[in-house]
Amino acid sequence: MASSLVVPVIDVQSDNFKELWPAMVVAIKTSSFVALDTELSGLGNRKSLLAESIEDRYKAICHAARSRSILSLGIACYKKLNDKAAETYLVQVYNLTLLCSEEYIIEPQSVQFLVQHGFDFNKQYAHGIPYCKGNNKEGSDNRGVHIRALFTELLRARKPLVLHNGLIDMAFLYQSFYAHLPERLGTFTADLSEMFPAGIYDTKYVTEFELRLPASYLEYAYKKCKLDNSRSLTSGKTGPHVHIEFCQYTGHMSTYVDYKECLAVVSPKGRTDICECFSAFGWCRNGSQCPLSHDTNQIVLQDEKVKEDKRKKRKRHREKKKGGGQESEASFAPEKKICHMEVDQEETADDTNMKTIEDNVESTRDAGREELNDLSTGTEAQKKIETGTHRAGFDAFMTGYIFAHSCILIKKDVVEAVAHDEQTRLPTCLNKVYLSGKATPLNVVKSTFSKSSKAHVQKMEMVWGRRM
Numbered sequence: 001m002a003s004s005l006v007v008p009v010i011d012v013q014s015d016n017f018k019e020l021w022p023a024m025v026v027a028i029k030t031s032s033f034v035a036l037d038t039e040l041s042g043l044g045n046r047k048s049l050l051a052e053s054i055e056d057r058y059k060a061i062c063h064a065a066r067s068r069s070i071l072s073l074g075i076a077c078y079k080k081l082n083d084k085a086a087e088t089y090l091v092q093v094y095n096l097t098l099l100c101s102e103e104y105i106i107e108p109q110s111v112q113f114l115v116q117h118g119f120d121f122n123k124q125y126a127h128g129i130p131y132c133k134g135n136n137k138e139g140s141d142n143r144g145v146h147i148r149a150l151f152t153e154l155l156r157a158r159k160p161l162v163l164h165n166g167l168i169d170m171a172f173l174y175q176s177f178y179a180h181l182p183e184r185l186g187t188f189t190a191d192l193s194e195m196f197p198a199g200i201y202d203t204k205y206v207t208e209f210e211l212r213l214p215a216s217y218l219e220y221a222y223k224k225c226k227l228d229n230s231r232s233l234t235s236g237k238t239g240p241h242v243h244i245e246f247c248q249y250t251g252h253m254s255t256y257v258d259y260k261e262c263l264a265v266v267s268p269k270g271r272t273d274i275c276e277c278f279s280a281f282g283w284c285r286n287g288s289q290c291p292l293s294h295d296t297n298q299i300v301l302q303d304e305k306v307k308e309d310k311r312k313k314r315k316r317h318r319e320k321k322k323g324g325g326q327e328s329e330a331s332f333a334p335e336k337k338i339c340h341m342e343v344d345q346e347e348t349a350d351d352t353n354m355k356t357i358e359d360n361v362e363s364t365r366d367a368g369r370e371e372l373n374d375l376s377t378g379t380e381a382q383k384k385i386e387t388g389t390h391r392a393g394f395d396a397f398m399t400g401y402i403f404a405h406s407c408i409l410i411k412k413d414v415v416e417a418v419a420h421d422e423q424t425r426l427p428t429c430l431n432k433v434y435l436s437g438k439a440t441p442l443n444v445v446k447s448t449f450s451k452s453s454k455a456h457v458q459k460m461e462m463v464w465g466r467r468m
Contacts, residue, residue, distance in 0.1 A: 004261060004262065004263050004264045005226070005244070005261070005262045006259050006260070006261050006262075007091075007093060007246070007259070007260045007261075007262065007394060007397055008093065008246050008247070008249060008257045008258075008259055008260075009093045009094070009095050009257065009258045009259070009260055009391065009393040009394055009397070010092070010093065010094045010095065010249075010253075010256050010257055010258075010393075011095050011097070011256050011257070011258055011393075012024070012094050012095065012096040012097070012129070012256075013096075013097050013123070013127035013128070013129065014099075014127050014128060014129050014130065015127055016256055017096075017129050017145065018145045020094075020256070021145050021150070023092075024075070024094060024150065025150070025153050027075075027077040027079075027092040027094075028075070028077055028153055028154055028157050028159065029153070029157045030077075030079055031077040031078055031079045031157070031159055032078055032079055032080040032089070032159070032160075033078050033159055033160040033161070033162055033198075033201075033400070033403065034075065034076070034077055034078070034154065034157070034159045034160070034161060034162065034400075035074075035075075035076040035078065035161075035162040035163070035396045035397070035399040035400030035403065036073065036074065036075060036076075036161065036162070036163055036166075036169065036173070036396055036399075037073075037074040037163070037164070037169070037392045037393075037395035037396040037399060038070050038071075038072070038073055038074070038169050038172055038173070038392055039070070039071045039072040039073075039114060039119065039391075039392045040064075040068055040069070040070060040071060040110065040168075040172060041068045041069045041070075041071055041104055041105065041106040041107065041110055042064070042068045042105055042106060042107030042109075042110045043064050043068065043107075043110075043168070044060065044063055044064040044067070044068070044105075045060060048060035048063075049061065049064070049168075050436055050437060054185060054435065054438075054442065055184075055185050057435075058171075058184075058185040058188065061167065061168055061171045062171065062175075062181045062183075064168070064171075064172075065168075065171045065172045065174070065175040065176070065181060066133070066134075066175060066180075066181065067104065067105050068104055068105050068106070068107075068172075069098075069100035069104040069106075069133070069176065070098050070100070070172050070173075070176050071097075071098060071114070071119070071124060071128075072095060072096060072097050072098060072119070072124075072391070072392040072393075073095075073096040073098060073147075073392055074093070074094070074095055074096075074391065074392030074393040074394070074395055074396030074397075075093070075094045075096065075393070075396055076091060076092070076093045076094075076393070076396035076397045076399065076400040077091065077092045077093075078090075078091055078400045078403075078404060079091075079092075081245070084243065084245075085240075085241075085243055086240035086241075087240040087241060087242050087243060087404065087407075087408055088243040088244075088245065089242070089243070089244055089245065089404060090245050090246070090247070091244055091245070091246055091397065091400065092246075092247060093393050093394070093396065093397045094393060095258070095391055095392055095393025095394075096129060096147070096392075096393075097123060097124050097127060097128045097129065098124075098128050098129050098130075098131060098147060099124060099125065099128025099129065099130050099131075100130075100131060100132075100133060100176070101130045101131060101132050102132060102133060116287060116288060117391075118391065119391075129146070129147050130146075131146065131147045131148060131176065131177065132148075133175055133176050134175065134179065134180045135179050135180050135455055136148070136179070136459070136462075141459075141462065142462050142463070147177060148177045148178075150177075151173070151177035151178060152462075152463055155195055155196075155463050156463060156464075158196075158197055158198050159198055160196075160198045160199045160200075160201060161196045161198075161199070161200045161201070162200075162201045162202075162203060162399055162400055162403045163200070163201075163202055163203070163399060164202065164203045164204050164218050164221075164395070164398075164399045164402070165202065165204035165218075165434050165436075166200070166202045166204070166433055166434075167433050167434070167435070167442060170192060170200070170433075171188070174188070174191070174192075178195075178456075178459060179453070179455035179456060179459055180455055182453040182455075182456075184450070186447060186449065186450035187450055187451065187452065187453050188453075189442070189443070189444045189445060189446070189450070190445075190446035190447070190450045190451065190452050190453075191452050191453055191456040192444050193431065193444050193445050193446045194446065194452060194456070194460060195456075195460075199430045199431055200430075200431050200433065200444050201403055201426060201429055201430065202429070202432060202433045202434045202441070203218075203221065203399050203402040203403050203406070204216055204218075204434035205429060205432050205433065205434040205441050206402065206403070206406045206410075206426065206429050207221045207402065207406075208434060209429075209441075210406065210410055210426070210428060210429060211406060211409065211410075214303040214306075214307075215279070215280060215281070215282065215299075215303070217281065217282025218282070218395060218398055218399065218402075219282065219296045219398065220282060220296050220299065220300065221398075221402050222398035222399075222401055222402055223262075223296050223297060223300050224300050224303075225401060225402050225405040225406070226262070226401065226405075227300060228405070229241055229242050229405050229408075230264075239408070240408050241408070242401070242404045242405050242408060244401070258393075260391075260394050263297070272293045272295075272298065273292050273293065274292060274293045274295075274298060274299060274302060275290050275292035275293060275294055276292075278290070278292075278294045278299075279299045279302070279303075403426075406426060406429075407425040407426060410425075410426055410428070410429075431443060431444040431445060432444075
């Protein structure tokens, strides 16, 4: 089975930001791709964020980004090591605690959700890195040591940007560190296409439409990809596998590092009832009070058992037909299923993180779940979702890992010439952003009918020192 993985996450705050600045800039500039994740102070009206009209959704997102703030930013820099085994990456992960210098709304539900997952608001208000939103107010985005200047360095690096369910993340990043959001969605996507010329990748779209996993919320997708990669490696299969290496932090630097252990996925003994809502969507309105298991390791194993049982059932059915026999109705009865869940948006307002909000309403391709009788964690502690694990830095690492693993799987179906082009490793997913409840993604392109915003044009002149 998959081996455990200990991920070092560097905590960046106002008192060590200047010291860590050179290392962060180098990590971004030398990376093969950069994965980002955010923690937000709220999202506003949930129903508006899921409006049928994409333009209406964008307006709701703009309102949220202008009135709320980014509380923390996760950056995971993946650098491919060409002198090592194929698909070996040196990964540096940073968790930046931020504090908006302007007034902003913070929703009680957001506070509750983040505190339950280990977010330290005392640390944020005492040591958060200050920043101002909207257009550049002092003409200093091009110089100095501050978060907006770091975002400018990210743009200058021209690296592929990877997010998970990233539309809201991108809007908040734009409003917080770049400029006022344009009024029209077409202008926004036109700006993004020029800001990130190496492309934007959404691992939510990748797992839903390319890998077609049973579920696609972040933690599930990461653990499924990690398990599959480890199995492929230990089975001796030919072909590349993802190998992860980390820097060794010693001395004074080690005081800034928070180590996150991702335990191996193992087949436990006994019986445990899994929370079907959490299993399908990655959330549960009962939270830590739910008496059922929220263990994603166990959920991944359950889905694999369901898939294998279906495969065996289809095989028996084919053999019966070949032999001229008839399978009894009872032996081929439909499995226990969850219907496509009707989720009350008012009741799910406590789930304020984007990765959770969008999973509240999405339909899974395989909503059928069977109760797993022979898999259990064995202890009550393991039956609950881990507390303190929901951090922007580690979420960014998981997002990057999913992308790296997906590149291996999908490149098998891509011609060799394209597969070796780092900028187009997932050509079918390039600049496609997942939209909840929609069969097609948002394409991040500059159309012939959309112009770049004036603020963006001015910003690009500053970033590149020339007119676009």
